[in-house]
Amino acid sequence: MILAHSFFARSAPKVARDLLGKMLTRRLPDGTRIAAPITETEAYDGFDDRASHAHRAKTTRNAVMFGPPGYTYLYLCYGIHWMLNVTTREEGYPAAVLVRATAVVSGPGRLTRYFMLTGEQNALPLRPASGIWIEPKSKDPVRPGSVRATPRVGVDYAGPEWRAKPWRFVWTPDA
DNA sequence: TGCGCGATTCTC
């Protein structure tokens, strides 16, 4: 069972919230399989979102955000860290969810290093054949009360309205 | 063709 088209073809905030507790899964070229539940996400939704890469226009870098849902969008940040996003919404509407952390790794840059993701994995459909996909657990482990929504990280430049959007979702698993 | 800055992380 994998999350497919219909899961991702929704608004980025909804997808970001529902991605919590889902298993980010990776198969490396040597066959090694890595998987961990997603614990933190951020939504970037639409042309108007001033924090989004797609705010101005479609470019070479952000083109994937304008494509079909359920694809990887990887870009280099601060010249050092790769960021993993997954595209949402219908083709033509730019939206994506930044995967900021899993149960075993905190921080979006550390996450891609752990899962061995770089620009080589950009623009791939999320499915086993791509070596990266996302699976639901048989039973949803996320209690509604264990999720908190906060403003997004590092987007102070986006102006008062967009800076304040509670589009960062953090799941604290029960002990 | 050049320049400022960032959806970060680690160290001092």
Added chain:
DNA sequence: AGAATCGCGCAT
């Protein structure tokens, strides 16, 4: 608090 580090986006 500051450095590391480089591609993108906008100005020249």
